[in-house]
Amino acid sequence: MIMIAEGIGNFLKVRLPVRLQDGRTVVYLAWVYLQAEVIDEFTDRVGKGTLAGHRFEGLLCNAVGPWGEEILRAPVVLGGQQANEDGSIRLPEVLASSHPLLGKVLGERWPAEFVLGHRDPHLPTG
Structure with missing residues (x-):
């Protein structure tokens, strides 16, 4: 999904994967600003x-997530993805960042309770 806002900029919806210590991956959907020639x-x-x-x-x-505004405006490297089986285009994915915290978010495994908190579907309800 692309959004071009006149006088503001060009934005692309992307996937930002966060790996959890238990082997799961949480995928946040986020917007990334791209310069005109890049879009x-x-x-x-x-x-x-x-x-x-x-x-x-x-x-x-x-x-994004528990890191909030600390990663806002972080530079990101995106990777184009293969098409889905039905031929639709998959959203590009954030692969890396030179921003110290976002680089850590992408490169490390995080405790599920920190990332998901009470939203973790694996927690018992009661």
């Missing part, structure tokens, strides 16, 4: 079917 190349590659494996850069535009 143009992205749409061109989608149209030509050459997005898979391509890497491009932007800035994270959401406060």
Whole structure:
């Protein structure tokens, strides 16, 4: 999903995976700001079917999970994804960041209770 806001910027919806210590992965959906030439190349590659494996850069535009605004505007490296089995385009994924905290979020495994808190479907209800 792409959003172009006149006078504000170009934004792309992406997947931000967070690995948990128990082996699960939580995927946050977030918006990333892309410069005009980058969004143009992205749409061109989608149209030509050459997005898979391509890497491009932007800035994270959401406060995410327990890290909140500390990772807002962090530079990110995105990777183009293969199409889904039904032929639809998968959202690009955040692969890396030079931002110290976001780099840690992406590179480490986190306790489920820290990331999910009371929203963890594996916790007993009662």
